[in-house]
Amino acid sequence: MVPYILCMILFLIGVYGIIAKKNLIKIVIGMVIIEYAVNLILILVGYRSGGAAPIITSIEGASREASTFVDPLPQALIVTSIVIGLSVTVLAIVLCLRLYEKYGTLDILHIRRLRG
Amino acid sequence: MKSEHLLPLFIALPLGAGFLIPLISLIREWLADVIAIITVSILVVFAMCRLSDGVIIYDVGGWTPPFGINLVEDGLSGLFHIIIAIVSFLIVIYSIGYMKRYTARSKYFCLLMLMIAGMNGVIASGDLFNIFVFLEIASISSYALVAFGIDREELEASFKYLVLGGLGSSFILFGIAFMYSITGTLNLADIARVLQRSGNSHMVQFISAMFIMGFGTKAALIPFHAWLPDAHPSAPAPISAMLSGLLIKALGVYCIIRIFFNVIGFNMSFSVVFIILGVLSMVIGALLAIGQHDFKRMLAYSSISQMGYIIFGLGLGNPLGIIGALFHLLNHAFFKSLLFLCSGAVEYATGTRDLRQLGGLWKKMPITSATCSIASMSISGIPPLGGFFSKLLIIIAAVQAYDTLGPTAYFLASVTVFVSFLTIVYFVKLQKMALFGALPEKLEKVHEVPASMWSVLIVLAAFCIAFGVMFPWFIGTLVEPAYQVMLETSEYIIKVLGSL
């Protein structure tokens, strides 16, 4: 249970970063922290205490080995979600650079032309 | 090739086109347009072909459902497929004229194709994680497309959209992780089967809250709406139409319907949540829309308000409410795309979106004005246009909900009528300020947009009229099969897995 609670705390730290920070880059870092918290939870879901890495090393013992594996599916999901997170982060950073180019600052208090 | 093999092509074709366009535009820039048009027209043909067939379960790679990835095409997916195919086809044709003002058109079409692929994927997919992946494909390309103009407003709106959208996606993934931990499977039908056996636990409530937050962000329901009024006006007009007409429905409403009606199973507590979210969105969206002076910003708030109608209708949970919500969704896809494309045409011709600087366009741009009026009448519920019937259905459903909700039902019905009145108010304001009144001197030289753009407007307006005049036919062929899917959770399980 403790790892799950720690993940939730990590998640909340990310949310805090998004809500409270005034710097665009720090907001992006908050987003990345949230992503990692979710990824950690996903990998915890598939973990089995004392489980082995899901790699088959010999053909004869395949079925015996398979019974000791941790659940490999969440790991496959995480690779996908990391790739998605990577592309979102790259896009966010590019937007930050562009915003810096236009406004000359990364402070969100000065970047607010849209309201209402 | 059998017709069921068309199903993966709904995803593969636009995806392939999206990757082919950057390659082929190295040779000639205009080839990008050609490929985009060919792809979307093939998709329209496929969607039409699929209309008559029943339910199709497609096993990707030949692996059977609980173990492999499968694609599911039933009435609900069919309804969304046909909306996406037709509207995106028209939007691509419109884009060819409209995007002449921008550079890097091949990148625009590439991202647009990826967005279509993502939406088709969300709709066809039969398991939770693929829904997430395709949802992210569509979302990421829409973040990039909102920033396409790379000007101050666009970048700011896109960043806001990206942060909120990313947060929403994280909530969805969170929900998926916990869903996997309690059911041990990702296949929607299999999850439904496991949940039916184990019953409704606190964990399911927690996951539902996560999903409502996540998909609510994508659907721009009111507490999660902050990105929409910025993102929709900032994007190029065809993209605004795409976002408002398709994306918030395919990523938000479709997933909400699929997960809460087919997987978790609809019950009273969800009904209350949906009704509250729906009423909040309806009322606040409409009130905020009245005060706007930006053409597209007003339409964006109007979108929030209309999404409120749809969620409210779903939340009522009685047959008429659900049919009304689905029919309103169909209507909204067409008239809101039409309105955004009209705003694009006005901006194309006059160079401004500020309603205070517009006026008297009726004489200069007759086709745009006429189509804009038709869409406005439809959205504000003037008979005999489509919007009237869908709103009427939802209002009647609200009255009928007296059995379950008690006297609150009458209050809800009157709120719905009141919001409908507010809708008329802000669309009359829009008409008066943009289309009628005195023509400002600056706009003397304005003339009608090119034929490739106004023909699209006419086609969409014709759809709006047809939805009204022939509404029993449309409800019978498109909405009714979708409604049948939502009726019973066990039906869905039996169709996909073969048994309970």
Place this chain on the structure above:
Amino acid sequence: MKGMTLIVKTITRLLLGFIFVFSVSIILFGHITPGGGFAGGVMLACVFILLVLAFGKKTALDIVSEKAISIWDSVGSLSFLEIALLGFFGGFFFKDFFSKGSPLKLFSGGTILWSNISIGIKVFASLFAAFMALAIFRVRRER
């Protein structure tokens, strides 16, 4: 960017080949050992990122130009899609139509090897393109 000092350049020159070969082997043996298209592709991109950092971006762009990155990017994804579409010959989208081969050998596991190769190309091209987009970008202060 001019590149770094002589020490860094020499070490980089020595290491690059090994990293490159390692990344290719990770891609090729992805279906029987840990790793695969994504991990190998990231390493392959790292080879070029290291090149940019040590020698400046001109050296790297001489080897793989921006246009070439864009082409590789599309080719990687298109070839993956093609593997999926070729599955129609086996009867289904994404059907594993290749012969499975004997287990734990290089040419086994049907289409997974070819999928890994195209994923590797795609990941390499997109990561390097993203890095270059960020590295080449020059901030011009308006105002």
